[in-house]
Amino acid sequence: MLLEKCKSEKSTKNGETMNNEVVDLNLAEPTIFRQWTLFMENRGIINFDSSETRVIDSTIGIFDDSDRLIATGSSSGNILKYIAVSDDESYTGLFNSIVSTLVSRLAQRGIFHVFVFTNPEHMASFEFVGFKKVAQTDFIVLLENGDQTIESYLQSLPRIEGNPKIAGIVMNANPFTQGHRYLVEQALLQNDFVYVFVVSADYSLFNSQERYDLVKKGLSDLSSRVIIVAGGDYIISAATFPAYFLKSNENTIEYQSELDAQIFKERIAKALGISSRFLGSEPFSKTTGIYNRVVQETLEPDINVHIVERKKNDGRYVTATEVRKAIKNNKIDSIEKLVPDSTYDFIKSNLGRLQNRIERGMNINGN
Amino acid sequence: MEIENTALAGTLESSDIQIMISKGDGKITIELESDVKKEFGDEIESVIKQTLAASNIESAKVKAVDKGALNCVIRARTLTAANRALGIADKPSWEVL
Incomplete structure (x- = not known):
């Protein structure tokens, strides 16, 4: 001072x-x-x-x-x-x-x-005071400044040697279900390796550490070909995509989805050698529906986008929303088939804590 | 000494310099943004390096945004940022200046 x-x-x-x-x-x-x-x-x-x-x-x-x-x-x-x-x-x-x-x-x-x-015409003003561009669309630029950068994030991720076929999947996994696992398995059928990016932002019933751990456990038998990493600030975060977690109008969702996809395409996929992206089809969430469409429009043709029909159980789509509802309604027996054992055990032993979070106002109907 | 924590000193006002110091990778690296980088970039970097050397700091990452600061200001801001990063801002080593 x-x-x-x-x-x-x-x-x-x-x-x-x-x-x-x-x-x-x-x-x-x-x-x-x-x-x-x-x-x-x-x-x-x-x-x-x-x-x-x-x-x-x-x-x-x-x-x-x-x-x-x-x-x-x-x-x-x-x-x-x-x-x-x-x-x-x-x-x-x-x-x-x-x-x-x-x-x-x-x-x-x-x-x-x-x-x-900011919008692209103001980018230079921020660059003069030390900010660096992360990614850009026609309407919006994301810049960052400080002791970390997207380069340092990418350097911290494990790399795969050689020239294998690599896919990427982004999931919030709130919590990890058989549906998430199915998507990873589908990607593995067509690829040598799969990067799974777990959303880091903490706006969900299961916090980021819990979601990350359950993804890790639920895919542990595939660990020789699946690399699980935290999405950090650069994948569906408060910086790239605040509308994902908040009720927002469609335009906002659309331009933020495009920026998020642009970061994935120009920075992340290029650095890690990812050539395709797998997404689950979205029958319910409006936000995710728009996100899927915009991601496809933005990534192709540079990156192949596969939208995989969601896994069904007894004729109904497996969704994490259903799992969260069952937690709220104290009917967790009904979800035993929808989630791997690791997720089920976690829910069973933390049921009170999770219900508490819902009672204290945690929204379970969003993403 | 090594920097473990990040710290910031200075502003973006005219005649000032904003210095951010964070954990380095074994040496001093400086990233400088300045309107007069072509004319004075080497001088600014050498003032920062001297100030850190006088504080026995051998490893740090420095981000500097210069707005036309004089050398005495550059030294003061660098020292303050370094002392904050080392957690000794309340007992600065004045002789470094």
């Missing part, structure tokens, strides 16, 4: 220094919220869907001498959001002040790996 500049952040107008401090904005205050949304609408940001705004942890702003908002930015977990600055060219340094303050505050909370979504 001793060597840090004192707290006031400065910006300049017409060469004169003004003491426009960076202040906290309380968006729960209706007048502040209105001023904030109005300012951003003028800057072309128009999505104030509550699924986006209610996950904001903190919002800061800079006001001019007549109390008009001239810059703002927010953070949600390790993601910077809603960054907008006045286009009055006589102000300089507003953008840097906002980004700098957000990054420093996250650092104080021990968060050093930061993401930002």
Whole structure:
């Protein structure tokens, strides 16, 4: 602290220094919220869907001498959001002040790996302050900054030597069922090896460690050909795909699916030598249905996409949703055939804890 | 000494430099972003290296975003980031400067 500049952040107008401090904005205050949304609408940001705004942890702003908002930015977990600055060219340094303050505050909370979504025309501004591109679609760019990068994530994954045929599968596995296992088996019929990426984000009834462990146990007999890895920040995470876990409109789901697929295609599959992706057909979830379609459109023709008809049991599709319902309704005998022994044993011995989570409000109808 | 934790010091304001130090792989690596990298990149990197060397830090990854900082500022920010990463920010070794 001793060597840090004192707290006031400065910006300049017409060469004169003004003491426009960076202040906290309380968006729960209706007048502040209105001023904030109005300012951003003028800057072309128009999505104030509550699924986006209610996950904001903190919002800061800079006001001019007549109390008009001239810059703002927010953070949600390790993601910077809603960054907008006045286009009055006589102000300089507003953008840097906002980004700098957000990054420093996250650092104080021990968060050093930061993401930002923006549109391609603003990419350069973020690159000037140290951010690096992860992936890009026509409408959206994901950039990151800090002590980890997608390169370091990819380097941490086990590699397969030689030139075998490798497939990739992404699963949330909440929890791991015979359906997930069937999908892996189908992929193995046509490939030498399969990477299974288990979604790391913790928005599900079974937490990420439990889901990862159950995938590992449920596939342990296939471990010579199946490589199970955590998806980290780069596969269906809060950074790539927040809409997967929140109720969101279809456009949001679509552009986030495309970004997620783009990261898989351009970064992950290229680094690991993955030539095809296997997905389970989706009869029920709207989000997953859109996701499957967009993934197919984005990955092909570079990567072959196989959408495998879901496994059935007694004429009904095996789904993890069904398993979660049975947990809630205390009818776990009915799911014994739907899950491997390892998953069943886990549910049996942790039934109370899982039901507790549902009672405390964990949503079990989403993904 | 080796850096184990990540730490940040400095801002992106004009005339400042933002320094992030994290665990290295046995040597000092510096990733520098600066408008004047062509003119002053080598100098900025050497000031960072000297400051770390004076603190006996042999392994660290440094990300620096320079906004036209003077050498004294670069030294101060580097030292602060290093001290924070080492958990000794409350007793800085001033003689390093």
